[in-house]
Amino acid sequence: MNITIILQQLVNGLSLGSLYGLIAIGYTMVYGVIRLINFAHGDIMMVGTYFALFAATTFLLPWWAAFIVAIALAALLGVFIDKVAYKPLRNASRISSLITAIGVSFLLENLFLVLFGGVPRAFKIPQVFSGVVHLNGVIIPIIALITPIVAIVCLLLLMQILQHTKYGIAMRALSLDMETTRIMGANVDAIIAFVFAIGSALAAIGGIFWALRYPSINPLMGIMPGLKAFAAAVLGGIGSVPGAALGGFIIGITEILVVAFLPSLAGYKDAFAFLLLIFVLLFKPTGIMGEDLEKGRF
Amino acid sequence: MKKNTIFTISAIVVLFLFLLYASHNFSAYNIRILNNVAIFLILAASYNLINGVTGQFSLEPNGFAAIGAYTAAILTLTPAQKSAMFIITPMVPWLQSVHMAFLPALIVAGLVTAFVGFILGFPVFRVRGDYLAIVTLGFGLTIRVVSNNTISITNGALGLKGIGNYTTLWWSWGWAVLAMIVIMRLINSEYGRAMKAVRDDEDAAIAMGINTFRVKMTAFVTSAFFEGVAGGLLAHLITTISPTLFTFFFTFNLLIIIVIGGLGSMTGTAIATVLVIWGSELLRFVEQPMHIFSLTIPGIPGMRMVIFAILLIIIMIFARDGLMGQKEFSWDSFFKFFKKNKKLAK
Amino acid sequence: MKTVLNCNKITMQFGGLKAVNEFSLEVTEHKIFGLIGPNGAGKTTLFNMITGNLQPTEGVIYFYDKPIVGLKPYKIVSLGMARTFQNIRLFANLSVLENVLTGFHHKLRYGIFDTLLRTPRFVKNEKIMVEMAFDLLESVNLQDKANAKASELSYGDRRKVEIARALATGPKMLLLDEPAAGMNPQETLSLMYFIEEIREKFDLTILLIEHDMKFVMNLCDHIAVLDHGVKIAEGKPEEVQKNPDVIRAYLGDINA
Numbered sequence: 001m002n003i004t005i006i007l008q009q010l011v012n013g014l015s016l017g018s019l020y021g022l023i024a025i026g027y028t029m030v031y032g033v034i035r036l037i038n039f040a041h042g043d044i045m046m047v048g049t050y051f052a053l054f055a056a057t058t059f060l061l062p063w064w065a066a067f068i069v070a071i072a073l074a075a076l077l078g079v080f081i082d083k084v085a086y087k088p089l090r091n092a093s094r095i096s097s098l099i100t101a102i103g104v105s106f107l108l109e110n111l112f113l114v115l116f117g118g119v120p121r122a123f124k125i126p127q128v129f130s131g132v133v134h135l136n137g138v139i140i141p142i143i144a145l146i147t148p149i150v151a152i153v154c155l156l157l158l159m160q161i162l163q164h165t166k167y168g169i170a171m172r173a174l175s176l177d178m179e180t181t182r183i184m185g186a187n188v189d190a191i192i193a194f195v196f197a198i199g200s201a202l203a204a205i206g207g208i209f210w211a212l213r214y215p216s217i218n219p220l221m222g223i224m225p226g227l228k229a230f231a232a233a234v235l236g237g238i239g240s241v242p243g244a245a246l247g248g249f250i251i252g253i254t255e256i257l258v259v260a261f262l263p264s265l266a267g268y269k270d271a272f273a274f275l276l277l278i279f280v281l282l283f284k285p286t287g288i289m290g291e292d293l294e295k296g297r298f
Numbered sequence: 299m300k301k302n303t304i305f306t307i308s309a310i311v312v313l314f315l316f317l318l319y320a321s322h323n324f325s326a327y328n329i330r331i332l333n334n335v336a337i338f339l340i341l342a343a344s345y346n347l348i349n350g351v352t353g354q355f356s357l358e359p360n361g362f363a364a365i366g367a368y369t370a371a372i373l374t375l376t377p378a379q380k381s382a383m384f385i386i387t388p389m390v391p392w393l394q395s396v397h398m399a400f401l402p403a404l405i406v407a408g409l410v411t412a413f414v415g416f417i418l419g420f421p422v423f424r425v426r427g428d429y430l431a432i433v434t435l436g437f438g439l440t441i442r443v444v445s446n447n448t449i450s451i452t453n454g455a456l457g458l459k460g461i462g463n464y465t466t467l468w469w470s471w472g473w474a475v476l477a478m479i480v481i482m483r484l485i486n487s488e489y490g491r492a493m494k495a496v497r498d499d500e501d502a503a504i505a506m507g508i509n510t511f512r513v514k515m516t517a518f519v520t521s522a523f524f525e526g527v528a529g530g531l532l533a534h535l536i537t538t539i540s541p542t543l544f545t546f547f548f549t550f551n552l553l554i555i556i557v558i559g560g561l562g563s564m565t566g567t568a569i570a571t572v573l574v575i576w577g578s579e580l581l582r583f584v585e586q587p588m589h590i591f592s593l594t595i596p597g598i599p600g601m602r603m604v605i606f607a608i609l610l611i612i613i614m615i616f617a618r619d620g621l622m623g624q625k626e627f628s629w630d631s632f633f634k635f636f637k638k639n640k641k642l643a644k
Numbered sequence: 645m646k647t648v649l650n651c652n653k654i655t656m657q658f659g660g661l662k663a664v665n666e667f668s669l670e671v672t673e674h675k676i677f678g679l680i681g682p683n684g685a686g687k688t689t690l691f692n693m694i695t696g697n698l699q700p701t702e703g704v705i706y707f708y709d710k711p712i713v714g715l716k717p718y719k720i721v722s723l724g725m726a727r728t729f730q731n732i733r734l735f736a737n738l739s740v741l742e743n744v745l746t747g748f749h750h751k752l753r754y755g756i757f758d759t760l761l762r763t764p765r766f767v768k769n770e771k772i773m774v775e776m777a778f779d780l781l782e783s784v785n786l787q788d789k790a791n792a793k794a795s796e797l798s799y800g801d802r803r804k805v806e807i808a809r810a811l812a813t814g815p816k817m818l819l820l821d822e823p824a825a826g827m828n829p830q831e832t833l834s835l836m837y838f839i840e841e842i843r844e845k846f847d848l849t850i851l852l853i854e855h856d857m858k859f860v861m862n863l864c865d866h867i868a869v870l871d872h873g874v875k876i877a878e879g880k881p882e883e884v885q886k887n888p889d890v891i892r893a894y895l896g897d898i899n900a
Binding site: 035039085088089092093095096097098099106107111113114223230268274277278279281282285 | 446
């Protein structure tokens with residue numbers, strides 16, 4: 001095994017991991033503020049990808065405009081789902097909103113199956129994203145280089161928003177105590193909508209770059225990445241945004257390395273994130289960067 | 299013996315007399331539906347025990363039924379059948395030679411599934427129950443990956459064929475009645491009260507000295523056992539199983555049932571099982587071409603699932619209690635209801 | 645006099661904040677002990693450490709000379725410590741009777757097989773538990789509402805059911821988190837008599853957090869004052885009332 005291959009796989013893993021990370025951020029933020037596992041999150045990623053496809057092929061927008069439109073629409077969809085399906089259940093038992101979330105997830109998957117069929121569609125890759133670069137003999141697809149950069153830029157932007165804007169600060173307050181935040185005069189519903197918008201936009205970005213990497217998309221494409229991203233969010237510490245990104249990187253890199261160096265286990269690669277999730281729950285349930293969100297619950 | 303016990307026993311006798319009649323006079327199609335109702339009743343009641351009674355949202359039935367189905371089928375298939383079927387990779391020797399009658403195979407299927415339930419519940423219940431849903435969802439997806447890959451045990455994507463069609467109305471309804479009795483007795487005991495306490499307020503339950511880990515585990519493992527058995531019954535009803543049979547739609551059906559019936563009500567579950575199994579037979583029309591006068595509307599495959607999903611969301615938002623809420627049928631209220639009606643009639 | 649609860653220099657640190665700092669307290673048998681202090685003084689954190697919901701970062705807690713730090717909360721209950729919550733937390737969908745019955749769970753005298761087979765042992769013990777629960781409900785005067793759903797009761801009754809439920813666990817010590825919160829003066833007064841009464845009847849030691857000064861001063865035998873996580877005074881009600889540190893903590897520094 002030579003260093004070239006290892007490097008190549010590392011970049012590959014980093015790129016896959018940044019996709020998991022982008023999706024995981026949405027899970028972690030939503031769980032942080034309303035303690036809901038948003039099962040529909042992986043499906044929002046799928047829907048975002050379809051939006052991008054249609055914007056580019058049906059409406060013939062240039063690729064960058066198509067991506068922006070898709071991301072914005074996905075953000076709107078996230079807010080809409082929250083308004084219609086989750087908000088009426090804010091004060092109901094937790095199980096009610098979880099059931100609704102699984103219902104929304106199932107609805108999106110099957111609605112898209114009915115509308116567009118289960119046959120995978122080709123996602124057109126813009127010229128800029130195809131091709132490879134040679135770095136000292138290491139051959140790296142351009143997309144594998146761009147993806148982590150996009151992810152890190154998104155993460156840094158988000159961290160700025162969370163730390164310095166009114167919304168970000170209110171959001172962090174909300175994740176600690178919803179009632180107090182409400183009493184302090186913050187518009188809790190607006191903050192939650194904001195969280196869904198950001199999370200869904202990031203999921204759409206994740207979806208688009210997923211499609212640039214694996215350019216064949218179908219209505220069930222969000223399930224596995226969604227599950228792995230959730231595992232990443234728990235690994236990183238649920239509620240923690242940088243934790244989610246870190247968790248994504250760890251899961252992505254390990255997955256690629258396992259497949260590359262233990263090819264006999266390649267068939268099990270989708271089971272791997274699940275096992276990791278179990279191990280995290282067993283040994284470090286608060287994750288790497290997480291705090292015990294239930295600490296102040298009395 | 300108490301009066302109500304006599305009523306219950308007579309109701310069960312009446313049920314089995316009906317089954318006796320059905321087994322001689324019903325068409326194969328209708329008997330199949332009756333069997334389906336029984337199997338789904340076992341699944342839904344167990345599923346409601348962990349979701350509705352104990353309040354721990356989980357998505358395990360497809361995974362657990364798959365384990366039960368595979369275990370039971372592997373145990374009842376003869377060694378000759380197995381060696382003929384495993385053409386890609388021969389079966390592992392110790393499974394190849396094992397052979398059992400139907401009943402012990404079902405019990406082993408239940409126990410194996412219960413054990414898997416314990417293994418899954420352990421990491422989750424040590425923390426709070428929140429992650430149970432995603433862990434069981436992940437498990438359901440993983441079980442497919444595993445059954446596709448462990449070819450020397452499951453025959454991979456080819457699945458298992460020629461499983462004996464042992465599941466008669468007696469077996470399916472016998473198990474359904476047993477499951478209902480066990481689950482109802484569990485609910486109407488201190489164990490059941492503790493489960494409901496955990497559902498209503500976990501912190502307060504802990505403050506009552508309740509070992510919530512054990513309570514949740516008891517509910518989950520009991521559910522797993524019966525889901526395993528139900529999986530075994532299903533395998534011996536349809537006689538061919540493969541990894542694609544146990545998709546998430548399987549679980550989603552059960553979720554619809556317990557939500558319609560009322561989370562926490564076994565009576566509601568029983569009613570809803572009949573409604574949903576029957577209703578989804580009726581709903582098949584939406585997926586077939588329709589002819590209205592000279593117009594032909596093409597069938598839309600998958601439309602049923604869209605309808606189910608919308609139905610689920612609407613019930614959760616507008617009618618969270620379902621048909622029965624958390625109420626249960628009891629003979630006392632049954633007679634009270636009739637007395638009241640009589641009075642009204644006068 | 646026997647020491648029931650002994651907190652020895654316990655500290656709770658959340659990140660950089662010390663919510664409770666080297667707090668020591670000895671609660672003696674059969675006393676009603678009051679814990680007061682301004683909002684955010686660390687009283688509830690202290691409660692949660694005693695009941696095992698939080699692990700103190702430092703220090704030891706003894707309950708009847710047995711160290712209890714690190715024990716699971718439900719274990720501590722079985723040693724004889726019961727609690728109520730600030731914002732009454734009944735099992736809303738259970739009946740009043742069932743709420744009380746859950747308190748017997750940790751000393752359950754039948755097993756799963758008794759339950760499934762409905763053995764004589766199951767029948768007998770269920771009957772005994774129901775009788776005991778009715779006795780408890782009688783002592784809080786709620787036997788008539790035994791079959792009502794907990795969520796249907798009035799506020800004052802809910803508080804009583806919560807206490808009856810705590811008593812069902814068979815405690816030697818009872819921790820009450822702001823029992824008079826949300827009550828009018830009349831209800832507060834009757835609660836005061838009620839707490840006195842159950843102390844005698846069940847031979848309890850009681851530790852309570854409360855904001856209502858009149859309530860604390862009239863009911864408690866002994867009071868400790870907490871401010872910014874530190875104990876600033878301790879003694880009989882009249883001593884504490886005169887303590888200048890306490891006055892300053894509550895009213896702010898007048899000279900400043």
